[in-house]
Amino acid sequence: MSRTEPLPGPLEPRGRTIGAEERAAVLRVLDSASLCGSFGTEARALEAEMGELYGRTAVSCSSGTAALHLAVAAVDPDPGDEIVTTPISDFGTVAPILAQNAVPVFADVDPATGNLDPASVAAVITARTRAIMVVHLFGAPAPVAELRGLADRHGLALVEDCAQAWLGTVPSGEPVGRYGDVACFSLQQYKHITSGDGGLAITADPALARRMRLFMDKGWDRSIGRKHLMYGLNYRMTELAAAVARAQLGKVAGVVARRRERAARLLDALADLPGLGLPSPDGHAWWMFPFTVPDEPGNRAFAAALQAEGVPASAGYLERPLYANPALAEAPVYGSSRYPIDRDYPAGLCPNAERLIDRTLVTLPWNEAYTEADVDDIAAAVRKAHADVR
Ligand SMILES: *Cc1c(COP(=O)(O)O)cnc(C)c1O
Numbered sequence: 001m002s003r004t005e006p007l008p009g010p011l012e013p014r015g016r017t018i019g020a021e022e023r024a025a026v027l028r029v030l031d032s033a034s035l036c037g038s039f040g041t042e043a044r045a046l047e048a049e050m051g052e053l054y055g056r057t058a059v060s061c062s063s064g065t066a067a068l069h070l071a072v073a074a075v076d077p078d079p080g081d082e083i084v085t086t087p088i089s090d091f092g093t094v095a096p097i098l099a100q101n102a103v104p105v106f107a108d109v110d111p112a113t114g115n116l117d118p119a120s121v122a123a124v125i126t127a128r129t130r131a132i133m134v135v136h137l138f139g140a141p142a143p144v145a146e147l148r149g150l151a152d153r154h155g156l157a158l159v160e161d162c163a164q165a166w167l168g169t170v171p172s173g174e175p176v177g178r179y180g181d182v183a184c185f186s187l188q189q190y191k192h193i194t195s196g197d198g199g200l201a202i203t204a205d206p207a208l209a210r211r212m213r214l215f216m217d218k219g220w221d222r223s224i225g226r227k228h229l230m231y232g233l234n235y236r237m238t239e240l241a242a243a244v245a246r247a248q249l250g251k252v253a254g255v256v257a258r259r260r261e262r263a264a265r266l267l268d269a270l271a272d273l274p275g276l277g278l279p280s281p282d283g284h285a286w287w288m289f290p291f292t293v294p295d296e297p298g299n300r301a302f303a304a305a306l307q308a309e310g311v312p313a314s315a316g317y318l319e320r321p322l323y324a325n326p327a328l329a330e331a332p333v334y335g336s337s338r339y340p341i342d343r344d345y346p347a348g349l350c351p352n353a354e355r356l357i358d359r360t361l362v363t364l365p366w367n368e369a370y371t372e373a374d375v376d377d378i379a380a381a382v383r384k385a386h387a388d389v390r
Contacts, residue, residue, distance in 0.1 A: 003310030003377050008369040010190045015367050017193070017251045018244075025243035035239050038217065042242035047200075049249055050185075054177055056202035057209040060242060061216050064163040064186025065092035066235040067199030068133070069099055071182035073232070074203075074211040075157040077102040077130040080340055084121050085133040087321035087353040088114045092186075093135055093161050094322050098333055101340045102130065106323050108350040112277055112292065114317075114361065115142040117352070122150055131157040136165035136176050138317075138363065139285030144170060144179035157181045166192040167256040168285035176283070182208055187241070192255050192287060192368075193248035195241040258368040259286035262375050269379035273386050277360075289364040290317070293389075298359045301389045309381035312365050316357035321350060 008015035029035060029042060037043035043060045050058035061067050077083065079101040085093055087106045097104045108120040114137045121132060132151050134142045144160060151158040160180035162168065168176045177183035187198030203209050211230070214221060219232035237245070263286045267278055270291075277292030293302045299315040306313035323329060323345035332338055348354070364378065 002308070002381070006310070007312065007365070007374055007378075008367050009312070009365060010194075010367070015369050017248065017255060017368065021247035021250065022244045025247045026240055029239045029243045032239070037236045037239055037242060038222065040239040040242075042239045042246060043237050046237070046242045046246050046249065049246060050200050050202065053249070054175065054183075054202050056178070056183075056204050057206070058200050058202045059209060059212045059216055060237040060245075061199045061201065061235040062237055062241075063092070063197045063235075064090075064161075064184060064188055064191075064199045065095055066216075067184035067186070067201040068092060068159070068161060069096035069233075070201045070212040070215050070235065071159045071184055072096045072100045072102065072131070072133075073215040074182060074208045075131050075159065076211070080128065080342070081130040082126060082128045083131045083133055084124055084129060086114075086116045086135050086137070087323055087350045088137060088318060088356065089135040089161065089322060090163065091322065091325070091327070092163070093133060094328070097133070098340065103128075103340050103342055104323070104328065105129070106321070106345065106350055106353075108352045109137075109356070111352040111356065111360070113137065113140050113142075113279065114290065114353070114356050115140060116147065118143055118146040118150055120350075121147065125150075125154055125156070129154065129156055131159055133159045133161060134180070135161040135163075136168055136285070138279075138290045139165045139168050139287040140279055140290075141165070141168050141170045141176050141283045144176060148179045159184065163188075163191060164287035165285045166252050166287075169283035171280075171282035173283070177202060178204075181205060182212070187245050187248065192259075192285065193245070193252045195237075195245040195248060198237055198241045198245050199235075255368045256285055259366055260284070262286075262368075262370045262372075263289055263366065265372060265375045266379055269376070270382055273383065276382075276386065286366045288317075289366045291362055291364075292356070292360040293362055295355070295359040297389055299362050302362050302385050305385035305389050306362070306364075306381050309384060311378050311381040314363045316361050317363045318357050321353050321357060323349060
């Protein structure tokens with residue numbers, strides 16, 4: 001039984017939680033005629049509300065990538081210093097490392113979850129390492145307690161990329177985003193909640209908060225005149241985006257709760273299928289629903305079988321690990337120079353990541369608007385693919 005009606009997705013009203021609150025928010029800002037975050041009240045109010053939610057100081061900015069750039073700029077590596085990160089993420093995780101003239105170093109991942117493996121991170125730490133940048137992939141909590149310990153033992157900063165993990169927690173219940181010196185969130189169209197684009201960085205450290213706030217606004221402390229205290233960019237969030245983000249932030253708990261309910265139903269429906277590696281629901285924020293299949297015939301055949309049933313599925317999430325993209329593998333970074341990249345990233349660098357992308361990982365888009373019947377259709381399609389693809 002294949003689906004004829006497409007599942008709700010993030011590019012249409014039924015797959016987003018944009019409603020009366022967001023409409024009122026936009027009109028409120030337009031009526032104020034104050035659209036820039038430096039002069040209105042919405043961006044500061046969003047920061048206060050995000051700060052309250054996580055018990056941290058929050059800095060708003062124009063995207064998740066910008067938030068990660070604030071984090072790297074605040075951590076302040078020297079040119080040529082190394083930042084250890086994961087090969088399975090959005091390119092926005094790694095671009096800010098290059099932008100601050102630091103070298104991205106890739107550690108391998110857990111073959112079940114795709115999240116950074118602390119032992120692999122430990123193995124690539126050198127005297128030049130300044131920070132670890134960890135991603136909670138698909139919303140599953142990465143081993144942040146272990147990585148926090150590792151960072152502390154080596155005197156490194158820890159940055160959490162929570163773009164896919166709004167309200168995720170570690171299995172014990174502590175929120176992800178509270179282990180890193182800085183944690184970064186995205187409000188891009190495809191995330192749990194959205195303002196079209198937008199980002200938030202949170203920290204408990206006043207010095208890091210200050211550097212991030214300065215970097216977000218041209219290094220400018222507006223309380224002391226027209227004086228630029230450090231190099232910075234214009235990464236300000238607009239009042240329009242901030243007002244929408246405030247309305248969306250009020251809905252994020254419901255979004256995550258509904259995603260969790262539906263994911264539990266799918267986990268239940270698939271639990272008896274041999275060879276399928278299902279994610280642990282502990283603390284999962286379910287940006288996507290990932291699972292693994294046997295290497296043979298592999299994820300491409302499996303995803304194709306799901307697509308034939310009308311269930312959108314991706315084989316491997318990425319086409320290649322981050323380090324195999326031309327931008328890192330071969331292209332110049334600045335002018336004709338590859339600086340800060342000082343090494344090759346050969347095939348086989350992170351075998352677990354490569355196997356997930358090439359052979360074993362399947363991801364299903366996940367959405368708070370999925371009904372129980374939608375989940376039952378998805379389960380039926382996965383069971384059919386499981387029976388047919390061999
Ligand atoms: C989306 C995403 C980013 C980048 O966020 P943008 O808002 O698109 O710049 C970074 N990291 C991860 C893990 C993401 O999913």
